[in-house]
Amino acid sequence: xxxxxxxxxLFTSLxxxxxxxxxxxxxxxxxxxxxxQKVEHTVITEKISTQKKVRKERAGFFSRTFFIDYPIRLxxxxxxxxxxxxxxxxxxxxxxxxxxxxxxxKFSFLIEGSIRSFNIKGALPKLLNFYSYIDSFENxxxxxxxxxxxxxxNNSERMQKDFRFTISGEVETE
Amino acid sequence: MKKLxxxxxxxxxxxxxxxxxxxxxxxxxxxxxxETKDYKLKIEDIKKKRSLFTELDKREFFHISRxxxxxxxxxxxxxxxxxxxxxxxxxSTPMKKLAGKMKIGEIRITPVNDKKVKRNTILTxxxxxxxxxxxxxLFFLSSLKKGLTFINKLSWLEKNILIYQIKITPGxxxxxFSIITKCFYFDNTRKWKVKNREGREGLIDLNSPILEKKxxxxxxxxxxxxxxxxxYGKRLFR
Numbered sequence: 001x002x003x004x005x006x007x008x009x010l011f012t013s014l015x016x017x018x019x020x021x022x023x024x025x026x027x028x029x030x031x032x033x034x035x036x037q038k039v040e041h042t043v044i045t046e047k048i049s050t051q052k053k054v055r056k057e058r059a060g061f062f063s064r065t066f067f068i069d070y071p072i073r074l075x076x077x078x079x080x081x082x083x084x085x086x087x088x089x090x091x092x093x094x095x096x097x098x099x100x101x102x103x104x105x106k107f108s109f110l111i112e113g114s115i116r117s118f119n120i121k122g123a124l125p126k127l128l129n130f131y132s133y134i135d136s137f138e139n140x141x142x143x144x145x146x147x148x149x150x151x152x153x154n155n156s157e158r159m160q161k162d163f164r165f166t167i168s169g170e171v172e173t174e
Numbered sequence: 175m176k177k178l179x180x181x182x183x184x185x186x187x188x189x190x191x192x193x194x195x196x197x198x199x200x201x202x203x204x205x206x207x208x209e210t211k212d213y214k215l216k217i218e219d220i221k222k223k224r225s226l227f228t229e230l231d232k233r234e235f236f237h238i239s240r241x242x243x244x245x246x247x248x249x250x251x252x253x254x255x256x257x258x259x260x261x262x263x264x265x266s267t268p269m270k271k272l273a274g275k276m277k278i279g280e281i282r283i284t285p286v287n288d289k290k291v292k293r294n295t296i297l298t299x300x301x302x303x304x305x306x307x308x309x310x311x312l313f314f315l316s317s318l319k320k321g322l323t324f325i326n327k328l329s330w331l332e333k334n335i336l337i338y339q340i341k342i343t344p345g346x347x348x349x350x351f352s353i354i355t356k357c358f359y360f361d362n363t364r365k366w367k368v369k370n371r372e373g374r375e376g377l378i379d380l381n382s383p384i385l386e387k388k389x390x391x392x393x394x395x396x397x398x399x400x401x402x403x404x405x406y407g408k409r410l411f412r
Contacts, residue, residue: 005180012184016191023199030206037213044220054230055385057238059378060300062394064241066377067297067358068248069397071329071336076400078337079322086318086407095411100340104296104377 070173074102077174081109081137088133092116093126106141111167115148116160123148123163131167143169227386234389245299248334251360252306258363261308265357268331273314276324281314297336297358298377307356309338314351319406321351330399334358344411 078100085098095113117123131145148163230238252258266283273281285308299305316324321342328335339354378385384392 008180008184012187016188019191019196023196023203026203027199027206030203030210034206034210034213037210037217041213041217044217044224047224048220051224051227052380054227055380056300057230058234058385058389059380059382061234061238061241061389062378062384063298063300064245065394065396067299068241068244068334069394070297071334072397072399075326075329075337076397076402078340079326079402082318082342083322083402083406086410087405088407090409094409096344098340098342100337102296102337102339 070104073173074107077139077171078102078107080174081107081171084137085111085134088130090126090130093130106170106172108170109168112164113167114151114162114164116162118160120148120150120163123165127163127165134167134169137171139172139174141170141172143167223386228388231388237389237393248332249299249305249358249360250333251362253362255363258308258359261357261359265308265310265333265335268333269310269312269328269335269355272327272331273324276320276327278314278316278320278324281312283310283312285310296338296356302360304361305358306361307336307358310355310357312351312353312355315345315348316351317348318408318410321349322406323402325351325353326400326402328353328355342411349411 082098082100085095093113093115095111097110097112099110099112101108115123115126117126127145127148131143134140135143145167146165148165151162151164250257250261250264252261262285269283270281273279314321314324325337325340328337334357336356336358337353338356341352343350343352
C-alpha cells in the first residue's frame with residue numbers, strides 16, 4: 001500500500017515539477033518579449049521628441065509669416081470693405097457711425113445709420129436693400145440688422161421721419 | 175478508507191498547487207502577452223506616423239531663418255525706458271509723415287494706456303513671452319478716399335502696425351477717423367510671462383498634418399502691398 005502511495009506521490013511530484021518548468025519558461029519568454037518591446041518603444045519615442053522639435057520649427061515658420069503678413073491683409077480688407085459700402089447709392093439712407101474691431105482671420109463691424117421715410121413700411125425696404133447689398137459681399141461670415149426705430153417723431157403723417165437702424169456682422173479677412 | 179484519504183490528500187495538494195501557483199502564473203503570462211501586444215500596436219502606430227514625416231532640410235532652414243530675420247527687422251527689442259520713448263517716436267513719426275504725404279492735415283497720435291487695449295494682443299509669436307504692444311490712438315479729419323488709403327498704407331510702414339479699432343463718424347469738414355493701432359515690440363526690461371496655449375505653437379496646432387510635410391510644399395501666400403481700387407461712393411455719410 002505504501003509502495004503505491006510513494007509511486008503515486010513521485011509521479012504527481014514529477015508532473016507538478018514539469019508544469020512548474022513549463023510555466024516558468026513561458027513566463028520568462030513573455031517577460032523578455034515585453035522588455036524588448038519596451039526598449040523599442042522608448043527608442044522610438046525619443047526619436048519622436050526630435051520630430052516634435054521639427055513640428056515646432058515648422059509651426060513657428062507659419063505663425064511668424066502670419067504675424068508679419070496679417071496687418072497688411074487686415075488693413076486692406078477693412079478699408080476695402082468700407083470702400084465697397086460707399087459704392088451703393090443710398091437715397092434717403094445715411095450712415096452715422098461705422099465701428100470696426102479686428103480679430104484673427106476676420107473683423108466684426110457695427111454700422112449705425114438712419115433712413116428718411118414717411119413710415120416704417122417705407123423705411124424697411126430701403127434698409128433691406130442696403131442689407132442685401134452688404135450680404136452680397138463675398139467674404140461676409142455673419143450679418144444681422146435691427147428693426148428701424150423712429151428718431152424724430154413728427155405727429156404729421158405728411159412729414160418724413162428719421163428711422164434709426166444698426167447692421168452688425170463679421171467679415172473674413174481677404 | 176485509507177484509499178479515500180490518499181485520494182483526498184492528492185486532490186488537496188493539486189488544488190493548492192493550482193490555486194497558489196498555476197492560476198497566478200497564467201494570469202501573469204496573459205498580462206505579459208497583453209502588454210506586449212499593446213506596445214507592438216503603439217510602435218506600429220508611431221512607425222506609420224514616422225513614415226509620413228520628413229526631417230528638416232537646408233531649404234527649410236533657409237525659409238525659417240529668412241522669416242526670423244524679417245521678424246527681427248519688423249519687431250524692435252526694447253531694453254530700457256529710453257528705447258521705449260525712442261520707439262514711440264519711431265512709430266508716430268512715420269505715421270505723421272505718411273499723413274503729411276497724403277495731405278490728410280492735422281493728425282493727433284497719442285499712446286494709449288487703457289488696460290483692456292493693452293491686454294488683448296490678437297497676434298502671438300511662438301516662444302515670444304516678452305512680446306508687447308505699443309498702442310497709439312490716431313484722430314484725423316479727412317475725405318473717405320484719403321482716410322481709407324491712409325488706413326491701408328499704415329501697415330506698409332517699417333514697423334509691424336496692426337489696426338485694432340476703427341471708428342468713422344461724419345464731421346463738419348469730412349469724416350472723423352479715430353483709430354487704435356498696435357505696434358509690436360519685444361520687452362527685455364521685465365520678464366513678461368505670457369504662456370502659449372498647450373499643444374499650440376503660436377496660432378498653429380502642433381498635431382496639424384501640414385507640419386509633417388516640408389515647408390516649401392505648403393508655402394503660405396505672402397501678403398502684397400496692394401492699393402485700393404480707385405472707385406469710391408460719395409454719399410455714404412451726409
